Amino acid sequence: MKLELGKVFIKDIQFADITKVEDGVLYVNKEEAEQLVLEDDKLIDCCLEIARPGDSTRITPVKDVIEPRVKVEGGGQIFPGIIGPVSPPVGMGKTLALKGCTVVTVGRIVGFQEGVIDMSGVAADYCPFSQTVNLCVVIEPMEGLETHAYEKSGRLAGLKVADYLAKCAKDVTPDETVTYETLPLLDQIAQYPELPKVGYVHMLQSQGLLHDTWYYGVDAKQFVPTIMYPTEIMDGAIISGNCVAPCDKVTTFHHLNNPVIEDLYSHHGKDLNFICVILTNENVFLADKERHSDMVGKLAEYLGLDGVIITEEGYGNPDTDLMMNCRKVEERGVKVALITDEFPGKDGKSQSLADTTDSATALASCGQGNMTLNFPAMDHVIGTQEYIESQIGGWAGCINPDGSFEAEIQIIIASTIANGYNRLAARGY
Amino acid sequence: MWDIEKVVLVTNNSKAAEKYKDIFDVHVEKDYESVLLKTRDLVYSGFSLLTHPQASSLKPNQTPVRSVLLYPQRAGDQHGRDCLLAEDVLHVYWQWQEIAPTPDDYREAVRNDFETIDLSMIDGAAGKLGV
DSSP states (O other): OEEEEEEEEOOEEEEOSSOEEETTEEEEOHHHHHHHHHTSTTEEEEEEEEEOTTOSEEEEEEEEEEOOEEEEESSSOSSBTTTBOSOSOOSSEEEEEEETEEEEEEOOOSTTOOEEEESSSGGGGGOGGGSSEEEEEEEEEOTTOOHHHHHHHHHHHHHHHHHHHHHTTTTSOOSEEEEEEOOOHHHHHHHSTTSOEEEEEEEEEOSSTTEEEEETTEEGGGOOOEEEOHHHHHTTSEEEEEOSOSTTOOOHHHHHTOHHHHHHHHHBTTTBEEEEEEEEEEOSBHHHHHHHHHHHHHHHHHTTOSEEEEEOOSSBHHHHHHHHHHHHHHHTTOEEEEEEEEOOOTTSOSOSSSOOOTTOOOEEEEEETTOEEEEOOOSEEEEOOTTGGGSTTOOTTOBOTTSOEEEEGGGBTTTTOTTSOSSOOOOOO | OOOGGGOEEEEOOHHHHHHHTTTSEEEEOSSHHHHHHHHHHHHHTTEEESBOSSOBSSOTTTOOOOEEEEEEOOTTOOHHHHHHHHHHHHHHHHHHHHHSOOOSOOOHHHHHHHHHHHHHHHHHHHHHHTO
16 A cells, blocks of 8 residues: 655744635635534534644643645545545655644533643644644533433534645645555565564554544444554544543544654665554553454464564553563563553652563653643633643642643643654653 | 343442332442441452442542442352452552542532442443343
8 A cells, every 4th residue: 555645834823815725824704614613513613713732822622633635636535534534545645734733622521521722832842733823612511411422423523624734735736745655465575575574553542532533433342453564554544532641642634644653664775664553552451452452462473473562542551451461462472562652650769660570671751641731821722722721741739820720741731742753751760 | 141130239329229229239338448348348259340449530639439349259250360360459549548538528519420430331231231
């Protein structure tokens, strides 16, 4: 499967009469985009706002972050099974991506809410979306809307706007094109027979309301582990429905721009042979955890892999899936490297993960979420700071009357994201 | 595969207790810690864990609500694993309480949302049991 990803670099977003991309500026017809969101009768209000790097602006509570992409050739549509048809599959042909800009969905879904993006100040150093131009989609639900229905409406609102923007830029000539290709298994192995065969075990959050992920429209807790071409993910085969833990939430943006896949492709044919992605989940049911980690081990062996990289989403019982996957893959004679983040307390001295195994001998850390930071007051808040104290990382009394607050960095979107799309790392000396 | 009436639900979530009171053997506990202690005690007295006793993403000092499903131990069950899990989860809970205790004054709307999230998790597991 071969995908040409055309990148159009966006340096600014501005509201205008016609939605288009011209000279690196994304012009957006605000009313048209808002009306698109309000086609969902469960949402009574939608307001688009622009947040630029360097602005004295705070965005919270953030539900999802999405990079606009559109299929140009090759069949299928972005976000198959969600807003595009489920068939044909995606991941081949040509896709256009608007780089440097995002769609950020903002809304009050539950009382303890989601995370924070600061566009300037000290917290901006911890968030990749402090460096992008963000079109914020602030939504308001109808009175009494049930939480599951609201989550779905919020999820679709962001995806629809991203899809709308990218389709309006479909004919733009990309500034840069990168080609990614993975061959069918036997051909892929034969292409670089001398190089170690490496797979990527991608664990999806799948625990229930606000802890879910979708794969071609399937709720991830419903499937058993499977294999997929890495390029399918770049076309939106996986979307996020998780909106609880900001720091290590894998947003839809992170699925589209998975850094493990990007780096494995950059090493592909040089010092390793990137074979495929093994997709699995993180269910609450222990029998699922056992069965699916067994299946991951079997698939790694069956594919003839020499090594795998495993990433997880979230903290707590997913650490058990992570360790089960590690142990059972190693038991099949396949080497494992883990990527995760840590929660060892403010002093960094407590146990970092909720589970462990003797097989976990190679682990890259993406930072620790318990570190605290003083967040300055901002001139403008997109959304609301009403719930800062009960958001993950905040505490009663942490916010000051001027809007500044102290909190753990786990309140920042993607600050310790457990696939490495961040700047934090732990190093041994 | 499962005798539904033998499934034990240990919970301090009023929504879960109400929904499953006529389906599972429901043990209502007063708080998060007592749910974990009751779970551990049941594991030591011959029950197996059906669901992992620790939440995902919601940290143990954030949500005040927890539910766990158990089942009478059967041949082939991993009793050792369950004992370790039940103990580990308690230690992780205490570790997080040292970092910062769980707030005890959540507004009703916030508490209600935590209960909704926890119920969604139990609903998913109940589906696996054929409920």
